[in-house]
Amino acid sequence: MYKMLIAEQEEEYIEIISEYTSQPAKGIEVVGYPKSGSEVLRLVSELTPDILIISVALQGISGLEVVRRLRKHNSEISIIMLSEYDYYDFIRESINYGVADYLLKPVKKNDLIHVLDRVLDELRQRDLFKEEMRTDKRIRSQIYEFADYSFIYSFLWNGKMDGEIKRYQSLFNLGNRGYVLNLEIVSLGAECVLSMEKDKSILYQTIKDILSDKHVCVVGPVIGNRIIIYISESTQEENYKEHIQLANKLCAEMKRCLNMEVKIGVGNTKKLEAIHDSYEEAIKSLRYKEKGNVIHVNDVLFNSASHNDYITVENKMLQSIKYGKDESLDLFSEILDMLKPLNIDARKNKLFELLVLACHEARMQGENEADNLNYYDFLREVENASWKEVEEKVYRHFEYIIKAIRTSRSDRKSDVVKEALQYINEHFQGELTLDDVSNYVGVTPQHFSKIFKEETGFNYVEWLTNLRIEKAKEYLMEGNKTIKEICYLVGHNDPNYFSRLFKKTVGKSPSEFIKLDKEGLSNSH
Incomplete structure (x- = not known):
């Protein structure tokens, strides 16, 4: 849905535009009818419309001056100017400010509709291009993430180095030496909005953003509550102090950005072909995590196990x-x-x-x-x-x-619960009570409630709520639907209740969650 401001006082043109925007297929919502130039500037700032239809003759500040001021901070809004003045300087200046069209009054209805159609088509093409760019970036990010995981699996865990070193060095721009961090997620704070199972890519990208400003790093997948990170080194020397500082920075930023408490084991710098040794040292270090949040292998003494x-x-x-x-x-x-x-x-x-x-x-x-x-x-x-x-x-x-x-x-889940879970996944968008589901699978509500809790670990309401919230998070991260629309899409009828439930479950309101996701994407690019 595109938002439109109409800063025009002549009823004839307002009627033409209102008739045009009332067509559902156009996907336009008129959000205001400002009369003065200062009011236009205020509403554009508050409502961020996509289209502005503005007359040159406004109360107070002229339409042309309004456009000049808007273009200092807003290059994306599509502007259509309506004017009684057939002055070359006016037309030239409006073109310089990037208006979509400059129409001289009296404007024919068909001419105005033609311009509106063209502007709307340009907006759709622009949004399509943006979506394609976002998709391309997501795909590239997924490819890099997969390559990182491949490195960790091949070199650190399986030790398969032959014939692979040069390829990975070229791909990641790695030096000949490096060391391993073994990050353990100790606890998630009440404000943490991430799911360890479903938001692994966000966690991966956050760690990359924290470390990549000054270091070449490779980040492995989340395995249980552990993440293995390889830091490439360009020098031959063991820089103990710098490694400790980097690990402490990662701990602090994980706490600040994600409200996650982590501990990190640090291995010694090794040649790339012997990096598995640094991995083993980082694993060993975390056995002594009572010593602090960051434990370097050189700071602990390993005795023979009894x-x-x-x-x-x-x-x-x-x-x-x-x-x-x-x-x-x-x-x-x-x-x-x-x-x-x-x-x-x-x-x-x-x-x-x-x-x-x-x-x-x-x-x-x-x-x-x-x-x-x-x-x-x-x-x-x-x-x-x-x-x-x-x-x-x-x-x-x-x-x-x-x-x-x-x-x-x-x-081993029973057929009844399997069938119920499938039914819930297919019908969570509508009203769906425990009685509805138990009737569908052919058992009493009491029996269904008992076996559902035994086999899933959640009661029915908790499961349905978590499912709807996870679906809502997916829609919010896509960024092309309003919170109100998402509320209805995931089976709720009251947007205010939905927002309260979302905050109670996730720890942040839907709008706060969107802001966090946008900041994550912005940092990743």
Whole structure:
């Protein structure tokens, strides 16, 4: 919907324009009929119209002077001037100020309509171009994000360096050395509007914005509550003080921008081909997070793990595997570090034992793909393998087991709840009560309420509210609908109630959320 101001006093022209704008297909809303030049300036500032139809002869400040002042601060508003003056200087000056057209009175109805059609078409073309540009930027941002994730997966976790270094150095403009930050999200403040599951790209871009002003960095995906960040270095020296300062800055900015409390482990600078060592150091550092928000590997002393320490971490890992949690991989890495004092055969034996225990936990969760693991084949594969190869194979098996457990837990939802969730997703835009959904799936409301809470962890109203709020956030981030329109699109009938509910759920009002998203996009470009 385009907004129009009509600064014209002759009823004949007001009627023509009103008749034109009353057509729904035009998508124009008249937001004011100012009579004086000063009133035009005030309303343009307050209402930000897209189209201004203005007469040269206004009360007080002339229409031409109004246009001159507007163009100092507003280059986008489309202006149509109506004038009794057939003066060359007037026409030339208005053209210099970028008016869409200068029409001499008396204006024929068809001429005015033709100009309005042209201006409206230009506005639509402009908005289409802007949307295409935004889409292009989003696509480019997604490509860079995917490339960052690929680097982290390949180099830090899988250690696959051969033939890849030069390509990534060229792509990211990386130096030959760098170090790793292991960022752990400790808590989300009450004012935090981000969802850890659904707003990962915003989190990724925020970290890039904080670090990229002076550093070349690669930011990994959110895994559980951890994010791995690689910082490229151009010097050969270990700059401990600068690394600590950068990590402290990141902690402070995450708190300020997103209201997130984070802790960061810092590894030493390594050659690019040995960056996995810096990653392991950053992981180790966070085991000592009680020392502060930023912990450098050089500030902690690693002692040999006791048997009790090992058993504690092993139990935590198996418990995490049971529920398919991402942190189980971090705990597995911690166990690998604990096993280093042992000889390679003893380490292999321990890893095989862990693999059997992990598969047992998977089978206890019900039938899943982890049942297909062939222990005999695995033993043959690692018999003569190096320790690095063994680590990689076992790590991949653990990833496979965790994925299988997640899939199994997801598939165990009852058919009734699955059918209900599908129905809710398809009908949340309208009035949708618990009775409506329970009738659809053919069970009593009491029984449905009980099994829905058991299998989703939410009661029906909480689930529907969260779904509608998440959909509203998506519409708000698209930026092409009003808050009122979004209110109706997500199944609410009262915009004031919707805004209160949004603020209660998200921590910010819809307008505040839009502002945060726009600031994020502006910073990213």
